[in-house]
Amino acid sequence: MMDLWHSLSATAQDVGLFAALTLPILALGVGLTYGYAPLPLVRAMLWRFRWANGIFVLLIAISVGMGIGLLAQERGLRLGSAMAADKFDLVITAPGSELTMMLATVFLQPSNTPLLDGETYAEIANHPRVKTAAPLAFGDSYEGNPVVGTTAAFVEHLTDGAIDGQQFETTDEAVVGALVDLNIGDTFEPSHGVGDAVEGGHGFEISVVGRMPVTGSPWDRALIVPIEGVWETHGLANGHALEDTHLGAPFDPEYFPGTPSVIVQADSLAGTYLLQSQFTRDLETMAFFPGAVLSNLYRIMGDMRQAMSIMALVSQILVAISVLLGLFILSRLFARQLGLLRAIGAPRRFVLGVVWSYAATLLITGSLLGVALGLVASEVLGQIVSERTQISVPTGLGWTEVHLVAAFLSATSVLSLIPAFSALRGSILAAIRA
Amino acid sequence: MADAIGALFVRDLKVSSNRGRILLSAPKLDIAAGAAVGIKGPSGAGKSTLLFALAGLQQNCTGAIKWGSVDLTAANQTAKAKFRRDHLGIVFQDFLLFDELGPLENGAIQSLFRPKTARAGLRTAASATLKQLGVSRDTGDVTTYSGGERQRISVARALAHDPAILLADEPTANLDRDAADALATDLVSQAKGKGRTLIVVSHDQSVLDQMDRVITVKDGVVA
Numbered sequence A: 001m002m003d004l005w006h007s008l009s010a011t012a013q014d015v016g017l018f019a020a021l022t023l024p025i026l027a028l029g030v031g032l033t034y035g036y037a038p039l040p041l042v043r044a045m046l047w048r049f050r051w052a053n054g055i056f057v058l059l060i061a062i063s064v065g066m067g068i069g070l071l072a073q074e075r076g077l078r079l080g081s082a083m084a085a086d087k088f089d090l091v092i093t094a095p096g097s098e099l100t101m102m103l104a105t106v107f108l109q110p111s112n113t114p115l116l117d118g119e120t121y122a123e124i125a126n127h128p129r130v131k132t133a134a135p136l137a138f139g140d141s142y143e144g145n146p147v148v149g150t151t152a153a154f155v156e157h158l159t160d161g162a163i164d165g166q167q168f169e170t171t172d173e174a175v176v177g178a179l180v181d182l183n184i185g186d187t188f189e190p191s192h193g194v195g196d197a198v199e200g201g202h203g204f205e206i207s208v209v210g211r212m213p214v215t216g217s218p219w220d221r222a223l224i225v226p227i228e229g230v231w232e233t234h235g236l237a238n239g240h241a242l243e244d245t246h247l248g249a250p251f252d253p254e255y256f257p258g259t260p261s262v263i264v265q266a267d268s269l270a271g272t273y274l275l276q277s278q279f280t281r282d283l284e285t286m287a288f289f290p291g292a293v294l295s296n297l298y299r300i301m302g303d304m305r306q307a308m309s310i311m312a313l314v315s316q317i318l319v320a321i322s323v324l325l326g327l328f329i330l331s332r333l334f335a336r337q338l339g340l341l342r343a344i345g346a347p348r349r350f351v352l353g354v355v356w357s358y359a360a361t362l363l364i365t366g367s368l369l370g371v372a373l374g375l376v377a378s379e380v381l382g383q384i385v386s387e388r389t390q391i392s393v394p395t396g397l398g399w400t401e402v403h404l405v406a407a408f409l410s411a412t413s414v415l416s417l418i419p420a421f422s423a424l425r426g427s428i429l430a431a432i433r434a
Numbered sequence B: 001m002a003d004a005i006g007a008l009f010v011r012d013l014k015v016s017s018n019r020g021r022i023l024l025s026a027p028k029l030d031i032a033a034g035a036a037v038g039i040k041g042p043s044g045a046g047k048s049t050l051l052f053a054l055a056g057l058q059q060n061c062t063g064a065i066k067w068g069s070v071d072l073t074a075a076n077q078t079a080k081a082k083f084r085r086d087h088l089g090i091v092f093q094d095f096l097l098f099d100e101l102g103p104l105e106n107g108a109i110q111s112l113f114r115p116k117t118a119r120a121g122l123r124t125a126a127s128a129t130l131k132q133l134g135v136s137r138d139t140g141d142v143t144t145y146s147g148g149e150r151q152r153i154s155v156a157r158a159l160a161h162d163p164a165i166l167l168a169d170e171p172t173a174n175l176d177r178d179a180a181d182a183l184a185t186d187l188v189s190q191a192k193g194k195g196r197t198l199i200v201v202s203h204d205q206s207v208l209d210q211m212d213r214v215i216t217v218k219d220g221v222v223a
C-alpha cells in the first residue's frame, strides 16, 4: 500500500490526498440527503438567521483566508527566490558568509565584500570544466538602480540570449533590466555609490542599447555595463594590457583589479560539484550553490514557518469551534420547526440532513470566500515583497492550500453532525411546545 | 373493518411524566374507522396528552394503543415516525408552519422527504386542499397570512398525504365564531369524504356538536 503510494507521481499524490480529504464531506452530503429535498428548509434556516450566518461565513472566510494567504505567500517567496537564483549555478567568492555573498551577488544587496585577485580569477576561468566565469563590479547606481559591471557572456547566459535590442560592445553602452525606466536609445549618467551613499555623477553618459527580458530577480532593476568601464571609471586597470582593446574574457591577471565574486557555469552538473569542492579552500576561496544556501535558509526558518502554520491552524480550530457553538445555538432556535418535522414523521436521516446541509452551506461558502480572500491577501503581500526585494513572487493556489481547505471542510463537516444529532435528541413534544 | 388502520383500540393506557406521575389513564377507548370524535374537558385535564399519545408522540406510555394492527406502545421511534408519515395527519393548536415558506410549500412539506415519485402528487393534493379550504392565493411567505388562513394551511398540510387518521388539537382556538364553525365543517367534510377517522380536541361546543361522538377527559381520566 505504502509502496503503491510512493510509486505515484507528486500530482497523483496531491490529487489522491485531496480526494481522500474531500471524501468525508461528500459521503456525508450524499449519505444524509440522498433521495430527499432538504433545500427549501436549508434556505429557510439560512434566511431566518441571515445576520448570524453572515458573520459565521465571514469568520470562516477570514480564518481560512489567513491560513491560505500565509501558505501561498511563504511558498511564493520560496519559489520566487529560488527562481531568482536559478541562473546562478555556482558562485565563488572570498571566504566569508555564504548568505552575505549570495545576497550581494544574486540579489544585488550592496555590501562591503572582500575581493578575489586576478590570479584566482584566472585559475577559475582557465579551469577545464568551466564554461563561463563572470566577474562582477559594483559601486555605481542610477536613480537607485544598481549599475553592475560584468561580461557580455554573462548577460547572454542570464537572458538565454533573448535580449531586446543588442548586446553592449563598448564601455559607453549598457543593457538594462526589464524594469528599468529607460528605453533603448536613452542615455544615463551613473552616480558613484549606491543607496544613501550616492556621491554625485561621474560626468559621462552611457547609452542603452539593449533590454533584458523579465528574470523575476533584482537583476530586473540593474543597468549592466562592461566591467572594464566600471573599473576605468574608478581609476583602476581595466583587466587588459594597455594595447589590448577587446572587452570581456580573457582577462590579464596583471591588470585585474579584483572581483567580489565570480559566477561560474560548469560544463555539466558533475563539473559544478567538482568545481565547488575544488574551490572550497579555507583561506583563499569559498564556492557555494545559491540554491543550496536558500534551502538551508528555509530549513533554518522552517521552525518559524511551522510556528506560523500552527498559529494559523489554531486560529482555524478556534473559529471552527465557535462556529459549531453558534450552529448549536441556532439549531436550538430552529428546534420547534425541527420538532415539527419529527412530529409529522420525517425520517431521522432527513432531519439530520437539513441541519447538516445548513452547516455545510455555511462552511463551504466561508471556505470558498476564504480562498478568494487568501489569494487576494497573498497577491497584495507578494506585491509588497516584490517591491521591497525586487524578487517577483509567484502567487496562486498550491496543493498545500487546497489540502488545508479540504481538511478544514472535512473536519468541520464531521463536527457539524454534533448539532445535527442534538436536534434529534430529546422529546418531540418538548421541542414543539417550546 | 376491524384491522383498518383508522380503527383505534386503546386498553389500560397510562401516560406518566418523566418523574413518574400519572398524567393520563384511559382504561378502554375504541373508535371505529371513519368516525368523527370530539374530546372535551377542562383545561389541564389531559386532552392534549391523550391526542399526542394517540399520535405516538408521548413518552412513558404503558398499555395498548393500536391503530388497526399497529401497536404504538410497542413500536420503536422509527416505526412510529413511519406510522405518522404514512397514516397520520396532525393539526397543531399553534399551526407550527415554516415562516419562511409559502402556503403551498408548507402544505406540501412532506414532499421534501418522500420518494421523488410521490412529490408531484403531494403538491397537487396540497394545492387542491388549500383551494377547497379557501386559501386561494399563493404569494409571499405564511407570515403574511391571517391566523385563520394559517390554520387552514396547517390543515392542508395534515391532509396532503391523504392520511387515514386526522388528529386536531384545538384547531379553532384562534378563530372567531364563524371561522371556527366553517373550519370545523371543513374538517368533518374532509374526513367524511375520504372515510378518515377524525379526532378533534376542543373547548368549543358548536365544534363538538358536529362530531359523531364526544369523549370527556377529566382529571387525567378518559371517560
Ligand SMILES: Nc1ncnc2c1ncn2[C@@H]1O[C@H](COP(=O)(O)OP(=O)(O)OP(=O)(O)O)[C@@H](O)[C@H]1O
Residues within 6 Å of the ligand: B017, B018, B023, B041, B042, B043, B044, B045, B046, B047, B048, B049, B050
Ligand atoms: N411532560 C410533562 N411533564 C409533567 N407534566 C406534564 C407534562 N405534559 C403535560 N403535563 C401536565 O399534564 C396535565 C395535562 O396536560 P394537557 O396539556 O394534556 O392538558 P389539556 O387538557 O390539553 O389542557 P388545555 O385545555 O389547557 O390544553 C397538565 O397538568 C400538565 O401540566
Ligand SMILES: [Mg+2]
Residues within 6 Å of the ligand: B047, B048, B049
Ligand atoms: Mg391542550
